[in-house]
Amino acid sequence: xxxxxxxxxxxxxxxxxxxxxxxxxxxxxxxxxxxxxxxxxxxxxxxxxxxxxxxxxxxxxxxxxxxxxxxxxxxxxxxxxxxxxxxxxxxxxxxxxxxxxxxxxxxxxxxxxxxxxxxxxxxxxxxxxxxxxxxxxxxxxxxxxx
Ligand SMILES: CC(C)(COP(=O)(O)OP(=O)(O)OC[C@H]1O[C@@H](n2cnc3c(N)ncnc32)[C@H](O)[C@@H]1OP(=O)(O)O)[C@@H](O)C(=O)NCCC(=O)NCCS
Numbered sequence: 089x090x091x092x093x094x095x096x097x098x099x100x101x102x103x104x105x106x107x108x109x110x111x112x113x114x115x116x117x118x119x120x121x122x123x124x125x126x127x128x129x130x131x132x133x134x135x136x137x138x139x140x141x142x143x144x145x146x147x148x149x150x151x152x153x154x155x156x157x158x159x160x161x162x163x164x165x166x167x168x169x170x171x172x173x174x175x176x177x178x179x180x181x182x183x184x185x186x187x188x189x190x191x192x193x194x195x196x197x198x199x200x201x202x203x204x205x206x207x208x209x210x211x212x213x214x215x216x217x218x219x220x221x222x223x224x225x226x227x228x229x230x231x232x233x234x
Contacts, residue, residue, distance in 0.1 A: 090177050093130045093142070095123055100132060100139040107162035112220070114158065128157070129181065133170055140165040143174045147185050154182035156192035159201075171204050179208075179233065188234045196225040205229045 093101055098116055105113050122128045127148050133141035144157040156178055161170045182190050193216065194201045210229040219226030 089135065090131050090133050090143070090174065093123065093132045095120065097132060097139075098123075101130070101142055104132075104139060104142045104160050104162055107164070108160040122157070131174075131177070133161075133174060141170045141174055143178065145178060145181060147182075147187065152188045154178065154185065154187040154190045156190065159192075166200075171201075172208070175204065175208055179231070182233060188232065190231045190233065191228065193219060193226045193228050195220055196227050202227070202229075205231075 098119055101119050102116050105119075119130065122130050122144055127146060129145045129147070131143040131145075132139050133143070141159075141161040143159050146155040146157050147153075148155070156175075159171065159174055159178075161174070178190060190210070191213075192205070192210070194205065196215070208231065210231045212227055213230040214228040216226035216228055218224065
C-alpha cells in the first residue's frame with residue numbers, strides 16, 4: 089500500500105534512505121522539510137508490516153510539471169516490481185494534479201533505474217554535466233502525459 093508519510097514516520101523514511109543509498113543520503117531535517125512543504129508529497133510503500141519503499145514528489149505551484157525528487161526501494165525488496173508500482177503511482181498522482189509532464193534526474197551510471205524509467209516510456213531529455221559532482225553526470229528524463 090502506498091500512503092502519505094507523516095512526521096511520526098521519519099524513522100522509517102531514514103531507515104529506507106540508509107539501506108538504499110550508500111552516498112548522498114538525504115538528512116532527517118531535509119525529509120522533515122519535505123513533509124511540511126505544501127508543494128511536496130512524501131509517500132511510504134508498506135507491505136506485510138514493513139516499510140519497503142519511499143517516494144518524494146514535487147508539484148510546484150504555477151507549473152505543469154511533476155518532479156520525482158526521490159524514489160527508493162532497499163536492496164532486500166528490489167526486483168519485485170515495487171519501483172514500477174511507485175512510478176505508476178507517480179503517474180496517477182501527476183494526472184490527478186493535472187500535470188502534463190513528469191521529470192526526474194538520475195546518475196548516468198544507474199542502469200537499473202534507467203531501465204525502469206525507459207520501460208515506462210520516459211525519454212532521455214538532457215545530459216547534465218557534473219550534476220552530482222565533478223565528473224558525475226546526470227540524465228534528465230521526461231515523460232509527457234498528454
Ligand atoms: C531503481 C529502483 C527504485 C527500482 O526499484 P525495483 O523495485 O528494484 O524495480 P522493479 O522491481 O519494479 O523493476 C522495474 C524495472 O526495473 C528494471 N530492473 C529491475 N531490476 C533490475 C536489475 N537487476 N537490472 C536491471 N534492470 C532492472 C527492469 O526494467 C524492471 O522491469 P521488469 O521487471 O519489467 O523487467 C531501486 O532499484 C532503487 O531504489 N535503487 C536504489 C536507489 C535509486 O537508484 N533510486 C533512483 C535514483 S534516480
